[in-house]
Amino acid sequence: MVDLPPGAAEVAADMERIAALPGDVRDRVPELLKVLHRLVPSGGSMVHVLNPELREFEGMGESGYTEAALAFMRGSDHYREMELLGMDRDRPPMCVRDAPVPPGELQSWAEFLEPAGYREGVGLTLFSRDGRHLGLITLHTDDPAQPTDEVRDFLGLLTPMMAEAVDPMRSIVTLSRIVADAECGVVLTRAGNVLPLPGLPDHPLLRVGSPVLEVAAAGLREGHVHNSFLCPYPAADDPGGHVQVTVLPCPTSAPAHLLAVVLTSPAGDLRGLTRRELEILGLLVDGWSNQRMASELVITQRTVAAHIEHILDKMDAPTRTLAAVRALRLGLYVPKPLARTRR
Structure with missing residues (x-):
């Protein structure tokens, strides 16, 4: 049983409200951090979304850190620190005092955070309900007594709502609904990989290395804001069959490594x-x-x-x-x- 800090009910209600807000992640992050600051009087805070291809982070909201510190914490060296701490997995929030290695052995702490006057902090790993590693929220304080164990454990209860608030796939799923008859879909990354599109299955034509994805990416490079074309896809009852492929660029607010939504639907009237x-x-x-x-x-x-x-x-x-x-x-x-x- 988690002991709840003062004002816990109001904080939870506000988190639930923020998670339900429409729009994209950059609209919700400032509201989320305002609520977190009521629990943790932090001098530094950041919300970072993970780029799993580069094993780096993209800042969605950052304050209280030097540019040098931010450059490090967005990079792959910081991701390796997260692996060392076990924060690349879905786990409870971790304070600096909880770290399995001495803080002084972490470059982020020894070179950037402690010299800046920070004495404690808490990190929250964010995972979606379907198991996608979304990113990280960190809050740092100059008070070695903050956050308390009580607040840390309460943050663990709020983490699923925070993950919902920062999930970049929400705006992408909304975008995909433009194609009302879509039957399958994926999210194409700039590196040519594909990520699942929540709510839709994948398709053999939408797998890594498929010429369909090469055509989709080429159309975007040529400046097509919206691209649709046919691809032959024989079926047992239609050897000359086709599927419609629709390519929708990801919103500009989405993490930079996400390129486009690629959907398949029935060919319709030819x-x-x-x-x-x-x-x-x-x-x-x-x-x-x-x-x-x-x-x-x-x-x-x-x-x-x-x-x-x-x-x-x-x-x-x-x-x-x-x-x-x-x-x-x-x-x-x-x-x-x-x-x-x-x-």
Whole structure:
């Protein structure tokens, strides 16, 4: 049974309110820290979100530290300290006095925190309900008696709500709901890895190394704010089947290592376009000439011209340029790198 500090009920209610606030993590962090300062009269505080690829941290809210201290605590050396302390795991809050190694052996404490006048502190590891390591909250004080054991243990009860408040996936999940018929999805990182998208399963086409993800990243590099295209995906009842792929850039407020949401959904109305015509539309989108298409597809230019005539009719477009514009807007084409994709 945890002994509760004075005002615990009000603090818990405020934490619950903050965790439920809409918007992104940067909107909620200042409110969260205000409440924490009522429990821990801290001279220094920070909320850091983890970049698991670089094993570094990104600051979402920081105060009371020198730039040199912040540079260290955002870096991989600090992450290694967290591993040494066991704070890379989902565990109760840890005060400096609880550390399994002497504080003086930690570079962050010996070089930056103790010289700045800090004498105690508490660290809270943040994990989502589905087990994702989200980051870290630390509070440091110049009073060696603060925080008390009572406050430390109470912070442990509040940690799940704090994790909910700083989870960057919340705004990303909200973004993904733009595609109402999405059946699968992942979050693509700048390093080319994928993270689960809460609420949706993954898809064979959305796994690391997939050409679909390469096309998605290329579209973002080319400046497409929203990109949608088709990918061949044969099914037992539809050997010529496709899935729609939609690429949505992550909000600017999301951690920098998160690039985009990539979703799959049913292909929908293809306007009677054949698989070959959808591939040719992809080449039209890229501005290919009939001669170049014929060489690539190993068919005659006359056959290419016939395909394009059928495409213009089905797209209700008087010119190939307008057909390409409509295909881009509707996501009604197969990009060249996917034209030979198979299950």
